[in-house]
Amino acid sequence: MSYRLFYKKALSRKVGLVGIAVIIIAIVLATMLFPQQSQPKVKSSVVYAYVSDFPTLDPSIAFEDEQVILANVYETLVFYNSSNPSSPLVPWLATSWSYSPDGLVWTFSLRKGVIFHDGTPFNAEAVKFSIERTKRMGLGAAYIWDPVKEIQVVDDYTVKFILQYPAPLAQIASSQYGAWIFSPKIPSNDTDATEWFNQGKDAGTGAFTIESYEAGFQIVLKKFDKYWKGWNGNHIEKVLIKTVRDPTARLQAIKAGEADFTVDLPVDYLPELKNNPNVKVLAIPSYRNLLGMINTKRSPTDNVLVRQALAYAFPYDAVVKSVMQNYAVQSVGPIPQGMLGYFEDMEHYNYNLTKAKELLAKAGYPNGGFTIILTYTSGDQLEKQVAELYKAELEKLNINLDIREMTTKAKYSMARGDPAQAQHILLFYWWPTYVTPYDFLYSLFHSEEKVIFNFAYYYNSTYDDLIDTASKLEGTDLNKALELYRKAQEQVIRDCTALFIIDMDTIMVINSKVHNFKPNSAYTEVVFFYDIWVEA
């Protein structure tokens, strides 16, 4: 080997050694100088494995589960804080509001210094524009604005609503459907705007803005830097909401830490998860209940005594304990637990076969001997189990329960036909569009020209008057309204127009490192990502 070659090799080896040493020192220094960068205490992103997809992102139309996204991207004038039922309405985009004594004129003062994600300032014009678009399109939950005759812009930060009949407008403005406020700078043609929204664009004021959207599969939200509440303290910066339809896949995702939030897991999975220190199982009252509407126009359930007997024969406890594993409570009446208009102390039916027998004897059926047709939605395991438990109880009274599994469409078209040919009992769920007892009491039992949801075919003008009056008072004299709502509920419980079965919980499973998560029954399955932070 020549000297020069040797020298070259040695040199290159030296350079190599020095290079490696420099790199090592640099790494050590870097880790010493920026320790927080390599070990962040707070996670910057979360994943929510959701059960279904989102049909639309248009805030005027959304009426299924879109609030899971929209509540983080948009805001409403008023926020409904379900954890404080005595005074649930708190400012959001509006800072205060007032109404005229007759409840026909509502004035909202708006928050200053709020801007939309597109840079437009939030003001009274934007409020007028948003609600008028929703009303004009007439889709989704647009009907909640039905009482509104006119919206007047008083000045930049004051907006006035003129109503055609009294209504609780502050509650309406807190609705999770159809009350979102958006920028007037969206495409001016309504259908073009819908298409624009569905491409994953948004125009809200919320803490997050949509970064990317893959319809039917996933959506990524990122923080909006100029959000009016600011970003001091610990916050999340990015959110991935993905649709995972298969419950086993959702279970796997939450167990493996791939998801930080998930919802709607079958109750059988929960005992296992409760012992898992990495996750928390939360049961949140849902404002959703399961009822069995009873046909009051077909023999033998046209007899109130028979209906009451059927209500006494229902195994409420068995459903709560064995089917729901206590993730539900027995209903008292049409209004679910924790909601405005719920009264725990109202008289109601409990499981009591002796009483059921007495009532049957009084009604002229001492030995039972008739058939009751019950329909439930095909594929609904809960309704199926409930129906089967009920069948076993009715057999003891020698009543045959004819259980029929039907698609939603078939079930409804049977119920909307001739009542004398319709099912005796129709199982279904109800939940409010915005938080008001009127939603339940009107849709389920108010007289109707053409049957929509009053599957009891209950026509009682005293009852109609009670709830109509209550609804008009709700905005101005809540206590009086609640008194009337109570009377109305006692009336339908007495007349036994439905089996009030259970008030359900929303079951959410979350990563135990998530802090400050405040579930809110008024915003179904929503995680307000601005509030939370997650330990790394």
Next chain:
Amino acid sequence: MASFKSYLVKRIILALIVLYFVVTITFILSHVVPSDPAELYVGPKATKEQRERAVIELGLDKPLYIQYLNYIFGLFKGDLGVSLRAHTPVLHDILAYLPATLEIVIIANIIALFVGILFGTFSALKKDHLEDHLIRFVSVGGVSIPSFWFALLMQLIFFGVLGILPLDGRVSTETQLFNPIKVITGFYTLDALLNLNFPAFIDCLRHLILPAFVLATYPIGLVTRMVRSMMVEVLNENYIRFAKANGFKENLIYYKYALRNALTPALMALGLSFAYSITGAFLVEVIFSWPGLGTYTVNAILENDYPSILGVTIVGTTFYVGVNLLLDIFQAYIDPRVRLK
């Protein structure tokens, strides 16, 4: 060339007639099935006024034949109606979902083309040897294995046991959150390259492997079998024997003179299987949570969203008829015997 032109005209007219009948039959079927499109359009809790307005907006108050004529006229303007659930133009939705499907289908068919030709030729050259038997076994398996079962099996092996490939989706959560692909064409692999985002490109490729391979099994079997049988036939032809006798190189004979003749029918078959996969890939798409046209169709059917169902049917049929037409023309062009029949 006159006969070629008239053949062309005949085939195009025939294709249009087929399309017309498919549209008509699907339209009638979707309108005689009992359903309430207005209710679906306005949602379950709508008021009476909303329902009535929807009936007018959707044109449901008009007699069926008027609705039908409106639909047909709309088609000429490229209007496939509005989705009942999402309230967006159906054509727009379809175009949004189409690239995801095309991406796996195209890759699957490219795989099938190469693997199929290779297997087919090799098998024919080794006729009745062990290699031939093995390949025939694999190709029969390829055309007869149910794709959804094979998809689950592949997930079990490559995700569950070996853990080397992702379970489903088009990109990983990390890419989606921290290294997102800016969508340009809708083909994620292509978009990632256009963005010069190579980690995302690799991520997309990793997600593509399983669904593309599962989708390729059927066309692989198909092409292999076609190429093999044609090759066997061609290799017995006089001109091949003559070439051999003249001392031409074997590889030249096989790949230049024999394979060319054997290839056309295989390409025809592959073309049809490609067109079919546009909507026929839904089982594979659902298992791999692949946001393609198949998934869109399944959702539309489950929701009874009939404008979407009609739209997908029309697009699918157009694709199938169009590809079929192109293949026929291509074949007639290179093989005069076809157009003289």
